[in-house]
Amino acid sequence: xxxxxxxxxxxxxxxxxxxxxxxxxxxxxxxxxxxxxxxxxxxxxxxxxxxxxxxxxxxxxxxxxxxxxxxxxxxxxxxxxxxxxxxxxxxxxxxxxxxxxxxxxxxxxxxxxxxxxxxxxxxxxxxxxxxxxxxxxxxx
Ligand code: HEM
Ligand code: HEM
Numbered sequence: 001x002x003x004x005x006x007x008x009x010x011x012x013x014x015x016x017x018x019x020x021x022x023x024x025x026x027x028x029x030x031x032x033x034x035x036x037x038x039x040x041x042x043x044x045x046x047x048x049x050x051x052x053x054x055x056x057x058x059x060x061x062x063x064x065x066x067x068x069x070x071x072x073x074x075x076x077x078x079x080x081x082x083x084x085x086x087x088x089x090x091x092x093x094x095x096x097x098x099x100x101x102x103x104x105x106x107x108x109x110x111x112x113x114x115x116x117x118x119x120x121x122x123x124x125x126x127x128x129x130x131x132x133x134x135x136x137x138x139x140x
Pocket of ligand 1: 016019020022023024026027028030031043044047048050051092093095096097099100104105106110111112113114115117121
Protein backbone atom coordinates (compact mmCIF):
# COMPACT_ATOMS: atom_id res chain seq x y z
CA UNK A 1 0.00 0.00 0.00
CA UNK A 2 2.81 2.44 0.85
CA UNK A 3 4.42 1.80 -2.55
CA UNK A 4 1.34 2.44 -4.66
CA UNK A 5 1.32 6.24 -4.31
CA UNK A 6 5.02 6.92 -4.99
CA UNK A 7 5.06 4.61 -8.03
CA UNK A 8 1.96 6.00 -9.77
CA UNK A 9 2.91 9.62 -9.01
CA UNK A 10 6.38 9.04 -10.41
CA UNK A 11 4.90 7.54 -13.60
CA UNK A 12 2.39 10.41 -13.88
CA UNK A 13 5.21 12.95 -13.46
CA UNK A 14 7.24 11.33 -16.24
CA UNK A 15 4.11 11.41 -18.44
CA UNK A 16 3.72 15.07 -17.40
CA UNK A 17 7.16 15.85 -18.82
CA UNK A 18 6.08 14.25 -22.10
CA UNK A 19 2.87 16.35 -22.12
CA UNK A 20 4.97 19.46 -21.52
CA UNK A 21 7.24 18.49 -24.41
CA UNK A 22 4.15 18.22 -26.67
CA UNK A 23 2.84 21.57 -25.38
CA UNK A 24 6.21 23.17 -26.06
CA UNK A 25 5.72 22.42 -29.77
CA UNK A 26 2.51 24.47 -29.66
CA UNK A 27 4.30 27.26 -27.79
CA UNK A 28 6.91 27.44 -30.57
CA UNK A 29 4.15 27.83 -33.18
CA UNK A 30 2.02 30.35 -31.24
CA UNK A 31 4.64 32.52 -29.55
CA UNK A 32 7.97 32.05 -31.29
CA UNK A 33 6.66 32.04 -34.85
CA UNK A 34 8.49 28.80 -35.59
CA UNK A 35 7.34 25.75 -37.49
CA UNK A 36 6.57 22.61 -35.50
CA UNK A 37 4.10 19.75 -35.37
CA UNK A 38 1.74 19.81 -32.39
CA UNK A 39 0.09 16.46 -31.63
CA UNK A 40 -3.13 18.01 -30.27
CA UNK A 41 -4.94 14.68 -29.59
CA UNK A 42 -2.07 13.05 -27.67
CA UNK A 43 -1.46 16.24 -25.69
CA UNK A 44 -5.08 16.40 -24.54
CA UNK A 45 -5.34 12.63 -23.92
CA UNK A 46 -2.16 12.36 -21.84
CA UNK A 47 -2.71 15.77 -20.23
CA UNK A 48 -6.06 14.62 -18.86
CA UNK A 49 -4.57 11.31 -17.63
CA UNK A 50 -1.72 13.09 -15.82
CA UNK A 51 -4.06 15.50 -13.99
CA UNK A 52 -6.53 12.76 -13.04
CA UNK A 53 -3.75 10.43 -11.77
CA UNK A 54 -2.06 13.25 -9.79
CA UNK A 55 -5.38 14.11 -8.13
CA UNK A 56 -6.29 10.47 -7.45
CA UNK A 57 -2.72 9.86 -6.23
CA UNK A 58 -3.01 12.77 -3.83
CA UNK A 59 -6.03 11.13 -2.21
CA UNK A 60 -4.20 7.76 -2.13
CA UNK A 61 -1.20 9.38 -0.42
CA UNK A 62 -3.47 10.87 2.25
CA UNK A 63 -5.21 7.51 2.78
CA UNK A 64 -1.84 5.69 2.97
CA UNK A 65 -0.49 8.11 5.57
CA UNK A 66 -3.75 8.01 7.55
CA UNK A 67 -3.91 4.23 7.70
CA UNK A 68 -0.20 3.72 8.34
CA UNK A 69 0.61 6.50 10.80
CA UNK A 70 -2.92 7.15 12.07
CA UNK A 71 -2.97 10.83 11.21
CA UNK A 72 -2.27 13.26 8.41
CA UNK A 73 -0.37 15.34 7.49
CA UNK A 74 2.86 13.72 8.67
CA UNK A 75 5.17 14.91 5.91
CA UNK A 76 4.63 18.64 6.05
CA UNK A 77 6.58 19.97 3.04
CA UNK A 78 5.27 17.17 0.80
CA UNK A 79 1.72 17.69 2.00
CA UNK A 80 1.92 21.47 1.52
CA UNK A 81 3.34 20.98 -1.98
CA UNK A 82 0.32 18.83 -2.81
CA UNK A 83 -2.11 21.46 -1.51
CA UNK A 84 -0.43 24.14 -3.64
CA UNK A 85 -0.71 21.85 -6.67
CA UNK A 86 -4.51 21.51 -6.39
CA UNK A 87 -5.57 24.93 -7.83
CA UNK A 88 -2.93 24.63 -10.59
CA UNK A 89 -4.29 21.19 -11.54
CA UNK A 90 -7.84 22.54 -11.71
CA UNK A 91 -6.73 25.51 -13.86
CA UNK A 92 -4.74 23.15 -16.15
CA UNK A 93 -7.74 20.91 -16.72
CA UNK A 94 -10.26 23.73 -17.09
CA UNK A 95 -8.29 25.94 -19.49
CA UNK A 96 -7.22 22.87 -21.49
CA UNK A 97 -10.81 21.64 -21.81
CA UNK A 98 -12.06 25.08 -22.91
CA UNK A 99 -9.39 25.28 -25.65
CA UNK A 100 -10.06 21.70 -26.74
CA UNK A 101 -13.84 22.09 -26.92
CA UNK A 102 -13.78 25.15 -29.16
CA UNK A 103 -10.72 25.38 -31.36
CA UNK A 104 -9.88 28.88 -32.53
CA UNK A 105 -6.96 31.27 -32.79
CA UNK A 106 -6.02 32.31 -29.28
CA UNK A 107 -3.15 34.06 -27.56
CA UNK A 108 -3.80 34.67 -23.86
CA UNK A 109 -5.56 31.45 -22.83
CA UNK A 110 -2.78 29.17 -24.15
CA UNK A 111 -0.23 31.51 -22.56
CA UNK A 112 -1.96 31.27 -19.16
CA UNK A 113 -2.36 27.49 -19.61
CA UNK A 114 1.32 27.09 -20.55
CA UNK A 115 2.64 29.25 -17.67
CA UNK A 116 0.30 27.57 -15.17
CA UNK A 117 1.48 24.15 -16.29
CA UNK A 118 5.17 25.03 -16.18
CA UNK A 119 4.66 25.93 -12.50
CA UNK A 120 2.59 22.76 -12.01
CA UNK A 121 5.37 20.58 -13.37
CA UNK A 122 7.91 22.39 -11.20
CA UNK A 123 5.74 21.60 -8.18
CA UNK A 124 5.47 17.94 -9.23
CA UNK A 125 9.28 17.77 -9.43
CA UNK A 126 9.43 19.31 -5.95
CA UNK A 127 7.06 16.51 -4.82
CA UNK A 128 9.43 14.00 -6.39
CA UNK A 129 12.30 15.56 -4.42
CA UNK A 130 10.51 15.61 -1.04
CA UNK A 131 8.81 12.25 -1.78
CA UNK A 132 12.19 10.63 -2.46
CA UNK A 133 13.29 11.43 1.10
CA UNK A 134 10.07 9.94 2.50
CA UNK A 135 10.75 6.72 0.59
CA UNK A 136 14.38 6.55 1.72
CA UNK A 137 13.73 7.45 5.37
CA UNK A 138 10.35 5.88 6.12
CA UNK A 139 9.66 3.07 3.64
CA UNK A 140 12.96 1.42 2.75
C1 HEM B 1 0.70 18.19 -17.36
C2 HEM B 1 -0.29 18.82 -17.94
C3 HEM B 1 -0.15 19.82 -19.09
C4 HEM B 1 0.94 20.53 -19.52
C5 HEM B 1 2.36 20.52 -18.94
C6 HEM B 1 0.50 21.33 -20.67
C7 HEM B 1 1.29 22.23 -21.37
C8 HEM B 1 0.88 22.98 -22.46
C9 HEM B 1 1.69 23.98 -23.13
C10 HEM B 1 3.10 24.40 -22.72
C11 HEM B 1 0.94 24.46 -24.17
C12 HEM B 1 1.36 25.56 -25.15
C13 HEM B 1 0.80 26.86 -24.64
C14 HEM B 1 1.19 28.04 -25.44
O1 HEM B 1 1.36 27.93 -26.65
O2 HEM B 1 1.35 29.14 -24.85
C15 HEM B 1 -0.33 23.75 -24.18
C16 HEM B 1 -1.35 23.92 -25.11
C17 HEM B 1 -2.55 23.25 -25.09
N1 HEM B 1 -2.99 22.38 -24.11
FE1 HEM B 1 -1.93 21.75 -22.53
N2 HEM B 1 -0.83 21.06 -20.92
C18 HEM B 1 -1.26 20.15 -19.96
C19 HEM B 1 -2.53 19.65 -19.81
C20 HEM B 1 -3.57 19.84 -20.71
C21 HEM B 1 -4.90 19.28 -20.58
C22 HEM B 1 -5.37 18.41 -19.40
C23 HEM B 1 -5.61 19.68 -21.68
C24 HEM B 1 -7.03 19.38 -22.08
C25 HEM B 1 -7.96 18.95 -21.28
C26 HEM B 1 -4.72 20.50 -22.51
C27 HEM B 1 -5.06 21.09 -23.72
C28 HEM B 1 -4.26 21.94 -24.45
C29 HEM B 1 -4.66 22.53 -25.73
C30 HEM B 1 -5.98 22.29 -26.46
C31 HEM B 1 -3.58 23.35 -26.15
C32 HEM B 1 -3.50 24.16 -27.45
C33 HEM B 1 -4.22 25.47 -27.24
C34 HEM B 1 -4.27 26.34 -28.48
O3 HEM B 1 -3.30 26.37 -29.22
O4 HEM B 1 -5.30 27.03 -28.67
N3 HEM B 1 -3.49 20.57 -21.88
N4 HEM B 1 -0.35 22.86 -23.10
C1 HEM C 1 6.59 12.22 -7.90
C2 HEM C 1 6.94 11.35 -6.99
C3 HEM C 1 6.34 11.20 -5.60
C4 HEM C 1 6.85 10.40 -4.64
C5 HEM C 1 8.10 9.53 -4.76
C6 HEM C 1 5.98 10.50 -3.47
C7 HEM C 1 6.15 9.81 -2.28
C8 HEM C 1 5.28 9.82 -1.22
C9 HEM C 1 5.36 8.92 -0.10
C10 HEM C 1 6.42 7.84 0.09
C11 HEM C 1 4.33 9.21 0.74
C12 HEM C 1 3.99 8.49 2.06
C13 HEM C 1 2.71 7.68 1.87
C14 HEM C 1 2.85 6.56 0.89
O1 HEM C 1 3.90 5.93 0.80
O2 HEM C 1 1.87 6.29 0.17
C15 HEM C 1 3.60 10.32 0.16
C16 HEM C 1 2.51 10.94 0.73
C17 HEM C 1 1.79 11.93 0.12
N1 HEM C 1 1.96 12.40 -1.18
FE1 HEM C 1 3.45 11.92 -2.45
N2 HEM C 1 4.97 11.38 -3.74
C18 HEM C 1 5.14 11.84 -5.04
C19 HEM C 1 4.33 12.74 -5.70
C20 HEM C 1 3.22 13.35 -5.17
C21 HEM C 1 2.38 14.28 -5.86
C22 HEM C 1 2.58 14.73 -7.32
C23 HEM C 1 1.39 14.66 -5.00
C24 HEM C 1 0.24 15.61 -5.22
C25 HEM C 1 -0.42 15.73 -6.33
C26 HEM C 1 1.61 13.97 -3.75
C27 HEM C 1 0.82 14.06 -2.61
C28 HEM C 1 1.01 13.38 -1.42
C29 HEM C 1 0.21 13.58 -0.22
C30 HEM C 1 -0.94 14.58 -0.06
C31 HEM C 1 0.70 12.68 0.75
C32 HEM C 1 0.24 12.58 2.18
C33 HEM C 1 1.19 13.42 3.02
C34 HEM C 1 0.78 13.57 4.47
O3 HEM C 1 -0.42 13.55 4.74
O4 HEM C 1 1.69 13.71 5.32
N3 HEM C 1 2.76 13.16 -3.89
N4 HEM C 1 4.21 10.65 -1.05
